[in-house]
Amino acid sequence: MEARLASTFVDVVQQQADTHGDREAFAYIRDMSDGQINDSLSFRELDTQARIVAGWLTKHGAASGDRVLLCFPPGLDFIVGFLGCLYAGMVAVPAPMPEGFSSSEDRVSKIVRDAQTAIALSDASGAAKLERWLADQLGTALPCGAVRTMDSALAASLTMPDLTPDTLALLQYTSGSTSDPKGVMITHRNLLSNMKLISECADGGPHSRSFGWLPVIHDMGLIGQVLWMLYLGGCSVLTSPTEFLRRPYRWLELLNELNVDFTVAPNFAYDLCVRTVSEEKARGLDLSGWRVTFNGAEPVQAQSLAKFEEKFGPVGFKPETFLPCYGLAEATLLVTGTRADRRPVITTVDAELLARGEFVPTDLGAGRRELVGSGTVDRSRVRIVDTETRAAVPDGKVGEVWVRGESVAQGYWGQADLNAEVFNQSVGGEAGFFRTGDLGVIYEGELYVTGRLKEVLIIRGRNLYPHDLERAVRAVDPRLATGAGAVLTLDAPEGSVVVVQEIKPRGLVEDDFRALARQIQRTLVREFSIPLPSVVFVGPGRVRKTTSGKIQRSLMKQLFVASTLKPLHEELTDALTHLKND
Structure with missing residues (x-):
């Protein structure tokens, strides 16, 4: 059988x-x-x-x-x-x-x-x-x-x-x-x-x-x-997560030694391999037998895929090996995924229009954002829904991702009130949907996940996604590249943006922190047209994450407001300084 x-x-x-x-x-x-x-x-x-x-x-x-x-x-x-x-x-x-x-x-x-x-x-x-x-x-x-x-x-x-x-x-x-x-x-x-x-x-x-x-x-x-x-x-x-973090190169090397064709890993793992595997070691690998690597659990970054392919393509890695996917525990795991042996679908869109809920592909000018598709949508199982009207939105419009089907869980244990809010919801006369809390859009049959509903930064009428800003911060200077960060908006002063960024303090003096903070401020104001942000540097491991590695932005906001972050250095805007001193 x-x-x-x-x-x-x-x-x-x-x-x-x-x-x-x-x-x-x-x-x-x-x-x-x-x-x-x-x-x-x-x-x-x-x-x-x-x-x-x-x-x-x-x-x-x-x-x-x-x-x-x-x-x-x-x-x-x-x-x-x-x-x-x-x-x-x-x-x-x-x-x-x-x-x-x-x-x-x-x-x-x-x-x-x-x-x-x-x-x-x-x-x-x-x-x-x-x-x-x-x-x-x-x-x-x-x-x-x-x-x-x-x-x-x-x-x-x-x-x-x-x-x-x-x-x-x-x-x-x-x-x-x-x-x-x-x-x-x-x-x-x-x-x-x-x-x-x-x-x-x-x-x-x-x-x-x-x-x-x-x-x-x-x-x-x-x-x-x-x-x-x-x-x-x-x-x-x-093997254990600790072993991978210690030896990313050996993970890649053992894929060939063990005759492996399938792997599962979130986006950060591929970044870590690009960053830590030397060119000399990379040349000694053979990744030609690697057939599928599921990439999920956190936003899949087009830049990460490109850099990994650039570095390891010469030793047999094929871009169609990447299988970007979207899932969550409430759907058991997988909701959508790219088909094996198909290159990831990457679409460049107008970032300003995306901030206003419109998915508009473009090839021209600055202010663009590359989005990685998470697989072809089965429209019997997935809807994109307006969070206010609870009506399905047309393709090309950003809304909340709702899912249903036999993979969707029975609810949360002992949480009847919450279950009534998010499970077995109806849209367009069809029942059985779970509200994921994720924002996404369907374009040409492909699902693109754009962010978390509760974590979207609403600034001057535009919806910005914190992981985009956090990625820009890490790119400002090599000393920031390996640290986690959280970009937050505060209720007061209204529209205030705070960047909490990990950094190793060894060898840094006050002027170094100040210069890095100003670089971060200039970059975010220039690239995202936001008000001048405050910058808070903390030590390694101080940005809180879930046990699966996701940034706990809501918790970080609470810790910042309660002044319990234990910063190495702060560069606060005048308005925020006055508020904290009052």
């Missing part, structure tokens, strides 16, 4: 175990410098280990529908724990290990309380620590099992639950900006539907091999990097 006939994801795993048996499904590289496989799991082992975990969960009092906290260090044990939850008919709740940072502990604590988790899983090194931490947080003990150390006899004691496509499989907690985490309710039907959507963009199969480093607790890492390859019956080689 083929995986496409499965009605639940458990069916998928069992079918792949029957079909592929002892063939390798997952492998793990702990240290990319030597590239050695330190751990692996076959399809049969996945099925066996998942049954053992499911048996342990039921033996320790958990029941179908209970939420199971999954906190694992990098490695393959998370996959076993996740599938064990599904085999038991329970709901997987992935979360980071609550260690190292207070923000991580706070996030996990909120997730545990919101999901009302009944039991937890980790690996051999983390289970005891997690159990103690949970006891401290909750005041009561919560059983915590160490996967792949459990008694194998537990598999025989398991009675498989009655699963349906509508059985809840996963609570995917979104990071949010300032609000508490929200658990997106993903069913087996949602998972299988999204597997099919991804496969329509990039046809793969048992021959496919991927190599990835994205955190598996996030939708792009879990769905696009792990579950899709399992759905195909291919092999996924994994």
